[in-house]
Amino acid sequence: MSASFGHSCCAVISIPMRGEDNSRCPLDGWHALGLMSGTSVDGLDVASVCFKQDPQTLAWSFTMNAFATLPYPEALRDQLWHAMTLGAEDLMRLDTAWAEWTAEEVEAWMNRVEVSKPHVVGSHGHTVFHRPDEGWTCQIGHGAVLHAHLGVPVVSDLRSLDVATGGQGAPLVPLADQMLFGHWDVALNLGGFANLSMDNATGTRVAWDVGPANLLLNRLVQTVGLDMDRDGAMAAEGSILPDLLKSWQALPFHVQTAPKSLGREWLEQKVWPHAEQALQAHSLNDVLATAVAYASWAVARDVPIGSRVLVTGGGACNPTLMAALRQATLDRDVTWHVPEETLVHGKEALVFAWLGLLRWLGQPNALPSVTGARMATSGGALWGVGPRGL
Structure with a gap:
């Protein structure tokens, strides 16, 4: 499935880097591949995208040539879920194993769908730890291994440079939102965590994580051996637990000012203990209903009145969660738009293809107004050659 979108806006500021070239866009565009493994460990999202930049206005447009979610084998999925508990050597083995599995599966997928060989691959990898307050973040998925197997330039570790310059390293997607x-007032991603992206009153792009979404919902149903609450059916049968909801809403994160971002360790340490306690006295359906109310509250409180909101990520396909969002904003004239399924699930992979392309071209790929970094940077480790073959 292909989808073409364009948007004219101010150009991305270019920072030339030695050995790389900000040359004009080829007539048929730059072909990039994006790889994204989310905190929910649902699978590997892969997007083949053609990007074009107008030589006069420098506005970007794209065509998504193909998208897929490649399911993880059960053993790898289990390793990824427990990665934050691994010792150093086992984590390094997983770093390589993920890249080897990804390279093999992506190459087979590219052959099946017959997409063009990419100029560059932008790989987010899989987040294990995210500690920007301590000056570090960890996404596994060795870029050198991907490059060696795929034979094309690969950009990985896209968050670390922003963190090193004082930023959160997240969210990175808002540059693409802009x-x-x-043309949307607000972009909402309902992934493992929910995050919002919008322009503030001065026209500056701002964004931040607002709270847990699919990661909490999936974590709850895993207690009974399920991967997800499909369509939010179990949550729809439950009743909201006021005390549990208040305990989550009272977490200090929710009164912090942006920029701010979340990692799975925050959920495990701050959110999950309240859920565990509630499950001892209440039904799973009631705790799920409360988690949906919590997610919708965290999102709705920060969406401006009258906004047109683009909603992507797996949570956009959860009718119970979407109904809760609409209910929470009934008096605020908010329009929630869920696009075609390819964009719902493939937007983040598409964006990391573009962020990898920007790094390859030597252009900034993180917004300091969003992350809080001291400067705009062109982040990511580049494995292979740049556009000039250097």
Whole structure:
């Protein structure tokens, strides 16, 4: 499935880097591959995308040529879920194993769907730890291994440079929200965590994580051996637990000012203990209903009145969660738009293809107004050659 979108806006500021070239866009565009493994460990999202930049306005547009979610084998999925508990050597083995599995599966997928060989691959990898307050973040998925197997330039470790310059290293997607999807007032991603992206009153792009979404919902149903609450059916049968909801809403994160971001360790340490306690006295359906109310509250409180909101991520396909969002904003004239399924599930992989391309071209790929970094940077480790073959 292909989808073309364009948006004219201010150009991305270019920072030339030695050995790389900000040359004009080829007539048929730059072909990039994006790889994204989310905190929910649902599978590997892969997007083949053609990007074009107008030589006069420098506005970007794209065509998504193909998208898929490649399911993880059960053993690898289990390793990824427990990665934060591994010792150093086992984590390094997983770093390589993920890249080897990914390279093999992606190459087979590219052959099946017959997409063009990419100029560059942008790989987010899989987040194990995210500690920007301590000056570090960890996404596994060795870029050198991907490059060696795929034979094309690979950009990985896209968050670390922003963290090193004082930023959160997240969210990174808002640059694309501004440049590729700027015709929407707000972009909402309902992934493992929910995050919002929008322009503030001065026209500066701001974004932040607001709270847990699919990661909490999936974590709850895993207690009974399920992967997910499909369509939010179990949550729809439950009743909201006021005390549990208040305990989550009272977490200090919710009164912090942006920029701010979340990692799975925050959920495990701050959110999950309240859920565990509630499960001892209440039904799973009631705790799920409360988790949906919590997620919708965290999102709705920060969405401006009258906004047109683009909603992507797996949570956009959860009718119970979407109904809760609409109910929470009934008096605020908010329009929630869920696009075609390819964009719902493939937006983050598409964006990391573009962020990898920007790094390859030597252009900034993180917004300091969003992350809090001291400067705009072109982040990511580049494995292989740049556009000039250097």
